[in-house]
Amino acid sequence: MRDYHVLSVPLTSFPPSSAKLDAVKTHGPVLTLADVPWASKQLWAPDAASKNGKYYLYFPARDKEGLFRIGVAVSEKPEGPFVAEKEAIKGSFSIDPCVFVDDGVGYGNGEGKNEAYLLFGGLWGGEMQCYSRVSSFSSTEEEQQQAKWIFDPSKLGPQEPSGPTTLAIHPKIAQLTPDMLSFTSPPRDLVILNSSGNPIMADDHEKRFFEASWLHKYNGKYYFSYSTGDTHYIVYAVGESPWGPFRYRGRILEPVSGWTTHHSIVEVKGRWWIFYHDCELSKGVDHLRSVRGREIGYDEKGDIYLVD
Numbered sequence: 495m496r497d498y499h500v501l502s503v504p505l506t507s508f509p510p511s512s513a514k515l516d517a518v519k520t521h522g523p524v525l526t527l528a529d530v531p532w533a534s535k536q537l538w539a540p541d542a543a544s545k546n547g548k549y550y551l552y553f554p555a556r557d558k559e560g561l562f563r564i565g566v567a568v569s570e571k572p573e574g575p576f577v578a579e580k581e582a583i584k585g586s587f588s589i590d591p592c593v594f595v596d597d598g599v600g601y602g603n604g605e606g607k608n609e610a611y612l613l614f615g616g617l618w619g620g621e622m623q624c625y626s627r628v629s630s631f632s633s634t635e636e637e638q639q640q641a642k643w644i645f646d647p648s649k650l651g652p653q654e655p656s657g658p659t660t661l662a663i664h665p666k667i668a669q670l671t672p673d674m675l676s677f678t679s680p681p682r683d684l685v686i687l688n689s690s691g692n693p694i695m696a697d698d699h700e701k702r703f704f705e706a707s708w709l710h711k712y713n714g715k716y717y718f719s720y721s722t723g724d725t726h727y728i729v730y731a732v733g734e735s736p737w738g739p740f741r742y743r744g745r746i747l748e749p750v751s752g753w754t755t756h757h758s759i760v761e762v763k764g765r766w767w768i769f770y771h772d773c774e775l776s777k778g779v780d781h782l783r784s785v786r787g788r789e790i791g792y793d794e795k796g797d798i799y800l801v802d
Contacts, residue, residue: 495537497523498553500573508762509787524574525551525567531580532565534558539706539756543593543674544572545610550674551576552591552612561645562621564591564614566675583612585680587643588666589620590756592707596736600714610674611736613684615665616705617654617723623663624649642680655696662686662694662702665720667737684718685739686731694742699725701742706756709736712766712792719746721754728757728770730798746790746798752780759790766790768800 500521503510507517527537533555540553551567551574563582569575591614598607615622627641654663664683671678686703688694694701704723709716718740719730726749731740747755752773759768769787776782789801 495527497526498537498540498551498576500524502573505763509767509789521573524569525553525576525578527555529567529576530555530565530578532557532563532582534560536562538562538589541592541758542572543595543610545595545608545674546672548674549574549576550593552593554589554591554614555582557582561587562589563587564589564612568674579675583676585643585668585677586612586614587625587645587681588614588622589616590614590705590707592709593670594709594736597711599711600734606736610670611667611709612670612677613665613667613707613709613718614681615663615703615707617663617703618652620705621650622666623654658695658697660696662696662698665703665707665718682737684737686718687739687741689742691741699723700727701729705754708758710759710761713796715796716740717759717798719757719759721756723754726750726753726755728755728768732796743797746800747788750774750786751778752783766792 502519504517507514510518527533536556538554540551542551549569549572552564554562554564557563564586565578565582567576567578591612593612595610596606617623624646625643628644664685666681667684668677668681686694703720706721708719716733716736717730721728727745728747729745731742733740750772755770757768757770767787768790771783772786773780773783775784790798791801
């Protein structure tokens with residue numbers, strides 16, 4: 495993409511429908527590639543949040559060396575315009591940022607209130623398979639978390655680890671500084687376990703993380719959802735902390751027309767919704783995507799289901 499646009503819908507007209515399309519307002523481009531000093535091309539899927547009375551837009555783009563980094567742009571209003579920081583966030587890499595501001599309920603006795611986190615990562619074109627850490631077996635957990643991520647260009651392209659004893663690559667998470675502009679420490683792995691509590695394996699393409707991180711909270715629990723990529727599912731896992739670990743719970747969306755159903759989950763006026771994209775209107779043209787929305791609910795165990 496070359497720019498980002500913001501659409502708004504009055505709460506009185508939510509949820510939007512074909513009968514209410516006149517209520518949807520476009521605010522035009524709020525940030526363009528030319529507005530980002532450090533980027534060379536390819537603005538990809540962004541996310542935004544509000545804190546400190548300002549709005550923060552997090553976005554991936556290729557830097558001057560052609561690698562994906564994540565940047566941040568700031569605005570006084572949700573409809574922009576947004577002003578990009580001069581440099582990408584130090585220590586960032588890969589794609590698909592999700593920003594999460596915690597309400598503090600259920601974690602750390604409320605100590606985590608208003609703390610913000612950035613979750614990100616994507617395989618294949620998202621380059622996450624190219625990054626690994628250098629640490630020794632004698633390192634403490636803290637030393638391992640502080641270890642630098644090393645880039646290996648030989649792993650670029652549509653490839654990822656495989657094999658019956660190989661663990662899946664984890665998405666990444668980093669806490670944001672109070673000003674929302676940088677990381678408090680290097681990103682770390684966000685561990686996803688299977689329903690038995692064991693790490694998900696690389697060959698399990700129906701459960702392993704591919705891209706499209708999303709974190710939301712329900713009843714004090716943290717719900718991490720993501721795309722499985724080449725198997726085209728949106729699945730989710732649940733944890734007790736934004737740092738994880740998260741235990742796999744199931745699927746939310748089955749495959750749709752298009753790749754890869756990047757989504758978000760939000761509460762609006764007491765009802766929960768999943769928004770995603772597909773290529774149904776363009777008859778399968780993958781780069782011509784339309785926004786879709788479905789209402790979701792939670793059963794007595796906290797499992798997610800689609801509302802008919």
